[in-house]
Amino acid sequence: MERPGRLLLLSELRVGNAACDVSLCRSLLTWKRRSSSGPVYHPFRPSVSHSVSVSEIISVREEEESRGRDDGSWKKIKEREGKDCRLAFTVLYVERRQQHRWRCAEVTFTCPEGALRQHWVGSIREQLAAIASRPKHLLVYINPCSGKRKGKRIYEEKVAPLFAQAGVATQVIVTERANYARDHLRTEAELKKFDGVVCVGGDGMFSEIIHGLIWRTQMDGGVDPDSPDEALLPGSLRIGIIPAGSTDCICFATVGANDPVTSALHVIVGDSQPMDVCSVHHNSTFLRYSVSLLGYGFYGDVLTDSERKRWLGPARYDLSGVKMFLTHHYYEGTVSYLPARGIKGTPRDAARCRSGCVVCQHNGEQLSEKPERYEVDEASDSENDSEWRTIRGKFLAINAASMSCACPRSPKGLSPAAHLADGTTDLILVRKCSRFDFLRHLLRHTSKDDQFDLTFVEVHRVRRFRFTPRYCQSNSDLDMRENGKHQLFSQICRDHPACGCAPAYSSWNCDGEILTHTAIDVRVHCQLIKLFARGIEEPMVFEDLPNPCAI
Numbered sequence: 016m017e018r019p020g021r022l023l024l025l026s027e028l029r030v031g032n033a034a035c036d037v038s039l040c041r042s043l044l045t046w047k048r049r050s051s052s053g054p055v056y057h058p059f060r061p062s063v064s065h066s067v068s069v070s071e072i073i074s075v076r077e078e079e080e081s082r083g084r085d086d087g088s089w090k091k092i093k094e095r096e097g098k099d100c101r102l103a104f105t106v107l108y109v110e111r112r113q114q115h116r117w118r119c120a121e122v123t124f125t126c127p128e129g130a131l132r133q134h135w136v137g138s139i140r141e142q143l144a145a146i147a148s149r150p151k152h153l154l155v156y157i158n159p160c161s162g163k164r165k166g167k168r169i170y171e172e173k174v175a176p177l178f179a180q181a182g183v184a185t186q187v188i189v190t191e192r193a194n195y196a197r198d199h200l201r202t203e204a205e206l207k208k209f210d211g212v213v214c215v216g217g218d219g220m221f222s223e224i225i226h227g228l229i230w231r232t233q234m235d236g237g238v239d240p241d242s243p244d245e246a247l248l249p250g251s252l253r254i255g256i257i258p259a260g261s262t263d264c265i266c267f268a269t270v271g272a273n274d275p276v277t278s279a280l281h282v283i284v285g286d287s288q289p290m291d292v293c294s295v296h297h298n299s300t301f302l303r304y305s306v307s308l309l310g311y312g313f314y315g316d317v318l319t320d321s322e323r324k325r326w327l328g329p330a331r332y333d334l335s336g337v338k339m340f341l342t343h344h345y346y347e348g349t350v351s352y353l354p355a356r357g358i359k360g361t362p363r364d365a366a367r368c369r370s371g372c373v374v375c376q377h378n379g380e381q382l383s384e385k386p387e388r389y390e391v392d393e394a395s396d397s398e399n400d401s402e403w404r405t406i407r408g409k410f411l412a413i414n415a416a417s418m419s420c421a422c423p424r425s426p427k428g429l430s431p432a433a434h435l436a437d438g439t440t441d442l443i444l445v446r447k448c449s450r451f452d453f454l455r456h457l458l459r460h461t462s463k464d465d466q467f468d469l470t471f472v473e474v475h476r477v478r479r480f481r482f483t484p485r486y487c488q489s490n491s492d493l494d495m496r497e498n499g500k501h502q503l504f505s506q507i508c509r510d511h512p513a514c515g516c517a518p519a520y521s522s523w524n525c526d527g528e529i530l531t532h533t534a535i536d537v538r539v540h541c542q543l544i545k546l547f548a549r550g551i552e553e554p555m556v557f558e559d560l561p562n563p564c565a566i
C-alpha cells in the first residue's frame with residue numbers, strides 16, 4: 016500500500032454515495048470517483064478528480080456519532096449507506112473563489128474499517144504538523160473603532176472559529192485607546208510565546224503593530240531608530256491583517272481582497288510575504304514608519320480634513336476627497352531623491368507584483384548580497400552628490416507609494432507597478448495643473464488608462480528621498496519651530512477659503528496618520544517585515560494545476 020517518499024496512502028473510500036480512489040502523496044490529497052465499470056479508465060465516462068495540496072489543508076477531524084444528531088443527518092447517512100459513521104473523517108481545505116477570495120471547504124470520506132480511518136487521519140495530521148511555517152500561537156489585537164466599528168464581531172464570528180478548527184491558540188486583546196497595541200508590543204507583550212501577531216482593523220491598526228514590533232526589535236538589537244543612516248534589524252514575527260478598516264490597502268495589495276475569512280486562511284496556512292518599510296525622519300529625529308502611502312498635498316489635505324469627520328466612517332474620505340479636489344491647493348517645495356539603480360523593474364512596467372514576484376526576489380537578493388554599495392550611496396549626505404537629483408516646483412501632490420496601494424477605491428492603486436518587497440518606493444510628483452487635468456489624473460486611478468502618462472505627472476523609482484517646503488529651505492530647523500505657526504496659518508486659510516490665500520504648507524499623510532513635520536527624509540528598508548500573505552495570486556490556468564502524483 017505504501018511507496019516511501021512518493022505515495023503514502025492509496026485506498027478506496029466513499030465520498031457521499033460514490034466510491035473514490037483516494038491517495039495521499041507527499042504533498043497532495045487526491046480523490047477520484049471510480050467509474051461504475053471499475054477503476055479502469057473509460058473514455059466516455061470521464062471521472063472528475065479533485066486535488067488539494069496538503070499545504071492548503073486546514074485540518075482533519077474524525078466524525079463523531081453525535082455530530083448532527085439533532086437534525087438526524089448522520090442517522091440518514093448511516094441508513095442510506097448502511098455504514099458506521101465512526102468510520103468517517105472530514106478534511107477541511109482552502110477553496111479558491113472569485114476575486115482572490117478563499118473559503119473553507121470540506122469533504123467527508125468513509126472508510127471500510129476503523130483502522131484505515133486512523134491510518135488516514137494520523138497520516139494527514141502528521142503531514143500538517145511537519146509544516147513548520149504554520150503558526151500555533153498568535154497574539155491578536157482588535158481595534159473596536161475601525162471602519163464601521165465591526166472589528167470585534169468580525170473576529171468572533173468569522174475568524175475565531177477558523178483558528179479554533181485549525182488548532183491555532185490565541186491571546187486576544189481588544190484595544191482601549193489609540194496606540195494601545197503599539198505600546199503593549201513595545202514594552203509588555205511576551206513576544207517569545209508567539210509565532211505571529213494578528214491585527215483586526217484598518218491600515219492605522221497595522222501601522223500600530225509595525226511601530227511596536229520594529230521599535231522592540233531595534234531596542235533589543237541596540238539599533239538607534241533616530242539615525243536615518245542605520246540599517247534596521249528585521250523582526251522575526253509575521254503579521255496578519257484581518258481587514259475591518261476604511262481603506263485596508265495593505266491587506267488588499269498583499270492578498271487581493273478585503274475579506275476576513277480569506278485573510279484568516281492565509282494566516283492558518285502559514286503564508287509569508289516580505290514587505291518594504293520606509294523610515295521617516297526629520298533631521299535626526301525619527302517620526303514614523305510607512306509601508307503604503309506617504310502623501311503631501313492632496314492626500315495629506317484629504318486626511319487632515321477627514322479626521323474631523325471620523326463619525327462618518329469610511330465615507331469621510333470621499334467627502335473630504337471631493338472637498339480638497341475643489342479647494343485645489345498647490346504647495347511649493349524641493350524634492351531630492353536617490354534613484355534606485357541596479358535593480359529590476361520601473362514604475363511604468365506593464366507587469367505587476369504578484370505572488371512569488373521575481374522582481375522582489377531579485378532585488379531582495381541584490382540588496383542583501385551587496386548592502387555596502389547602497390550604504391555608500393545612502394551615507395553620502397551631500398545634495399551635490401551626482402547620485403542625488405533635485406526638483407523644485409509647485410505641486411498638487413507628492414506621493415511615495417512603497418507598494419501599489421491598491422484598494423477598493425482604486426483596484427490598480429496609486430502606483431500599479433510598484434512592488435511589495437523590492438527595496439524601493441515610487442515617487443509620484445503631480446505638478447500644479449488645472450482642476451480639469453487633475454481630475455483626469457485622478458479618474459485614471461479607476462480605469463485602465465495610465466495615470467502617469469500626463470505632462471504634469473512624473474514618477475521615479477527611488478531608494479531614498481527628501482522634501483523641504485519652500486519657506487524653510489534655507490534652514491530646515493525652522494520647520495520644527497514654525498510648525499505650530501504654520502498649522503495655525505493653514506488652519507485659518509482652510510477655514511476661510513474666501514480670503515483667497517493658499518496655505519504654504521500641507522501635511523504628510525503617512526499610511527493614514529498625519530505627520531507633525533513637513534521637511535522629511537525618507538529611506539526604504541528592503542523586506543524589513545513579513546506578513547501572513549503570499550501576494551496577489553494570478554488566476555490559475557490549466558497548465559498551473561498541480562500534477563497528480565504518479566501512482
Ligand SMILES: CCCCCCCCCCCCC/C=C/[C@@H](O)[C@H](CO)NC(=O)CCCCCCCCCCCCCCC
Pocket residue numbers: 217218219261262263264307308314317318332333336337340420422424425428429454457458460461524525526527528
Ligand atoms: C473621480 C474619482 C476619482 C477617484 C480617485 C481615487 C484615488 C484613490 C486612491 C486611493 C489611494 C489610497 C492610498 C492608501 C492610503 C492609506 O495608507 C490611508 C490609510 O488607510 N488611506 C487614506 O489616506 C485614504 C485616502 C482616500 C483618498 C480618497 C480620495 C478620493 C478622491 C475623490 C476625488 C473626487 C473628485 C470629484 C470631482 C467632482
Ligand SMILES: Nc1ncnc2c1ncn2[C@@H]1O[C@H](COP(=O)(O)OP(=O)(O)OP(=O)(O)O)[C@@H](O)[C@H]1O
Pocket residue numbers: 157158159160161162163189190191192193194195215216217218219220221223259260261262263264527
Ligand atoms: N480602542 C481604540 N479607540 C480609539 N482609537 C483606536 C483604538 N484602537 C486603535 N485606535 C486607533 O484608531 C485609528 C483608526 O484605526 P484603523 O486604521 O484600524 O481604522 P480606519 O481608520 O477606519 O481604517 P483605515 O486606516 O484602513 O482607513 C488608528 O489610528 C488607531 O491607532
Ligand SMILES: [Ca+2]
Pocket residue numbers: 291416417418433434435436437438439440
Ligand atoms: Ca517597494
